[in-house]
Amino acid sequence: MPACCSWNDVCQYETNKVTRIQSMNYGTLKWFLHVIVFSYVSFALVTDKLYQRKEPVISSVHTKVKGVAEVKEEIVENGVRKVVGSIFDTADYTFPLQGNSFFVMTNFLKTEGQVQGLCPEYPTRRTLCSSDQGCRKGWMDPQSRGIQTGRCVVYKGSQKTCEVSAWCPTEAVEEAPRPALLASAENFTVLIKNNIDFPGHNYTTRNILPGLNISCTFHKTQDPQCPIFRLGDIFRQTGDNFSDVAVQGGIMGIEIYWDCNLDGWFHHCRPRYSFRRLDDKNVNESLYPGYNFRYAKYYKENNVEKRTLIKAFGIRFDILVFGTGGKFDLIQLIVYIGSSLSYFALATVFIDFLINTYSSNCCRLHIYPRCSKYCKPNEYYYRKKYESVVEPKRTLKYVSFVDEPHILMVDKQLLGKSLQDAKGQEIPRPPLDFTDLSRLPVSFLDPFPSPGDMAEMQPFSPGDAAEMQPFLKEAAARPKESPGWCQCGRCLPSRLSENRRCLEELCCRRKPGACITTSELFEKLVLSKPTLQFLLLYQEPLLALDPEATNSRLRRCAYRCYIAWRFGSQDLADFAILPSCCRWQIRKAFPKSGAQYGGFRSPY
Numbered sequence: 252m253p254a255c256c257s258w259n260d261v262c263q264y265e266t267n268k269v270t271r272i273q274s275m276n277y278g279t280l281k282w283f284l285h286v287i288v289f290s291y292v293s294f295a296l297v298t299d300k301l302y303q304r305k306e307p308v309i310s311s312v313h314t315k316v317k318g319v320a321e322v323k324e325e326i327v328e329n330g331v332r333k334v335v336g337s338i339f340d341t342a343d344y345t346f347p348l349q350g351n352s353f354f355v356m357t358n359f360l361k362t363e364g365q366v367q368g369l370c371p372e373y374p375t376r377r378t379l380c381s382s383d384q385g386c387r388k389g390w391m392d393p394q395s396r397g398i399q400t401g402r403c404v405v406y407k408g409s410q411k412t413c414e415v416s417a418w419c420p421t422e423a424v425e426e427a428p429r430p431a432l433l434a435s436a437e438n439f440t441v442l443i444k445n446n447i448d449f450p451g452h453n454y455t456t457r458n459i460l461p462g463l464n465i466s467c468t469f470h471k472t473q474d475p476q477c478p479i480f481r482l483g484d485i486f487r488q489t490g491d492n493f494s495d496v497a498v499q500g501g502i503m504g505i506e507i508y509w510d511c512n513l514d515g516w517f518h519h520c521r522p523r524y525s526f527r528r529l530d531d532k533n534v535n536e537s538l539y540p541g542y543n544f545r546y547a548k549y550y551k552e553n554n555v556e557k558r559t560l561i562k563a564f565g566i567r568f569d570i571l572v573f574g575t576g577g578k579f580d581l582i583q584l585i586v587y588i589g590s591s592l593s594y595f596a597l598a599t600v601f602i603d604f605l606i607n608t609y610s611s612n613c614c615r616l617h618i619y620p621r622c623s624k625y626c627k628p629n630e631y632y633y634r635k636k637y638e639s640v641v642e643p644k645r646t647l648k649y650v651s652f653v654d655e656p657h658i659l660m661v662d663k664q665l666l667g668k669s670l671q672d673a674k675g676q677e678i679p680r681p682p683l684d685f686t687d688l689s690r691l692p693v694s695f696l697d698p699f700p701s702p703g704d705m706a707e708m709q710p711f712s713p714g715d716a717a718e719m720q721p722f723l724k725e726a727a728a729r730p731k732e733s734p735g736w737c738q739c740g741r742c743l744p745s746r747l748s749e750n751r752r753c754l755e756e757l758c759c760r761r762k763p764g765a766c767i768t769t770s771e772l773f774e775k776l777v778l779s780k781p782t783l784q785f786l787l788l789y790q791e792p793l794l795a796l797d798p799e800a801t802n803s804r805l806r807r808c809a810y811r812c813y814i815a816w817r818f819g820s821q822d823l824a825d826f827a828i829l830p831s832c833c834r835w836q837i838r839k840a841f842p843k844s845g846a847q848y849g850g851f852r853s854p855y
């Protein structure tokens with residue numbers, strides 16, 4: 252786009268010019284890809300409801316655990332072991348936790364009748380001692396139950412441990428009872444009340460609707476909407492055994508997923524419950540398996556404060572509520588349509604890829620055995636589609652030898668070497684445009700003389716003939732000073748300065764043979780004064796110049812004519828170099844007074 256200079260520059264519309272390829276194969280392929288893209292886009296639109304504005308759920312949860320369990324405890328009273336049964340109800344085994352969680356105790360270790368005082372620690376590898384040297388006064392081990400007094404005292408029999416100031420007697424380091432004391436907690440039930448809200452859609456609902464039968468129990472298939480869950484069933488769903496988990500405790504996630512469609516005609520907003528074990532299942536592998544914590548019940552006995560310490564093992568249930576609510580939204584629909592339109596470009600990308608890979612390169616490299624079948628049309632499409640542009644550099648030059656089918660592109664400094672010997676890249680000669688020939692001046696279209704008439708051939712107008720006679724004679728003779736690089740015998744040494752000379756050291760041929768200047772067309776196309784005058788007047792109809800300036804114009808026009816003839820394309824014209832023989836023939840035909848010619852200069 253040109254820089255904006257005026258109002259007209261602003262009021263422009265640019266559009267791409269495209270190439271339409273009339274091909275049955277590619278046309279079918281295009282429609283096939285379009286149909287696939289369209290089907291996918293429509294499918295995703297409907298199944299994922301991409302026409303809706305989605306909003307995350309916000310919620311509140313409330314839980315109630317119900318159930319009673321009988322616990323048989325073994326206690327030692329006055330040296331006699333006996334089993335006592337006690338009843339645990341909701342108040343005993345559930346604890347409200349922060350967030351959407353609740354805890355159900357399934358197992359415990361009790362240390363009863365603790366008072367503040369001095370007593371020996373429970374014997375472990377860290378606390379055993381043999382004398383007072385083994386203990387340190389004031390030392391507090393984070394693993395121990397109290398602060399050491401520095402004395403080593405008898406714990407039981409011959410076992411001695413460090414004395415601590417703590418709640419005495421200190422808690423025993425014991426494994427959790429097996430089977431779990433409250434293993435029957437698997438029959439407990441929990442009622443979950445969940446209220447949700449989509450504030451953006453101004454919609455509120457809850458999982459327990461008015462008509463719901465409250466005496467139900469959740470079942471994945473038979474009663475998936477029941478909000479009352481049996482704890483054992485939850486574990487069965489995740490493939491765990493409740494009585495195993497009950498020993499050490501664990502963490503279980505109850506997921507409530509709300510996928511709500513709030514559009515009037517498909518309204519649906521019911522929760523889906525699922526369960527997931529959230530702690531480490533492999534008890535043996537984890538360092539601290541299960542889930543437990545300690546708490547104490549305090550009381551006073553004979554005005555002494557005492558406590559019962561309980562290490563509670565159990566299951567923490569985390570309730571995770573998530574989901575989205577979607578409602579039709581025109582903007583969402585427009586955004587989706589807009590973004591999916593780009594997928595239709597897939598056909599273009601794919602077919603262009605085919606054209607590029609199956610065009611000439613693959614034939615040249617013989618990648619595909621039967622490549623010509625695919626390549627020929629593709630190469631044609633490729634040529635129609637792409638226009639290659641070479642960087643216009645000062646060093647760029649094109650050379651055309653009459654005995655070679657290609658044009659040579661030389662893109663390097665010559666550094667004293669003649670252009671005739673320079674190496675370069677071969678590029679195909681642009682195809683001949685026959686329509687251009689019809690624009691040749693009328694005089695040129697006169698019938699060609701037969702070989703016998705050659706002597707009478709009058710390439711120039713009668714007025715010029717006398718002037719040109721000496722040149723014709725001279726041109727017929729081979730110059731004696733034809734330099735070493737010349738293959739046609741008609742080139743002349745350059746008269747340019749030392750460093751630019753190599754540019755003009757170029758012959759019309761690669762290998763020895765006849766010179767292009769001896770061709771009949773050279774005279775008709777390049778040297779014919781009426782033709783050149785016609786071309787000059789064609790450009791500037793009222794052109795009238797003095798002879799010196801006219802010669803200069805005619806010479807340049809002759810250069811151009813030669814280049815147009817031998818290089819064919821306007822793109823190459825600025826960088827095309829004339830062979831020495833042609834250059835001097837033209838200079839002789841249209842000389843400059845003083846004969847000081849500037850030679851080729853790169854326009855860039």
Ligand code: GDP
Pocket residue numbers: 803806807810814824825826827828829843847848849850851852853
């Ligand atoms: P001048 O009249 O003194 O400049 O001498 P020339 O007859 O050598 O050049 C006339 C014009 O033709 C200049 O603008 C040159 O750049 C251009 N010219 C000369 N030689 C070549 C050539 O080999 N190829 C092209 N493309 N242009 C040339």
Ligand code: ZN
Pocket residue numbers: 737738739740741742757758759760832
């Ligand atoms: Zn030559």
Ligand code: ZN
Pocket residue numbers: 739740741742758759760765766767768830832833
């Ligand atoms: Zn030549």
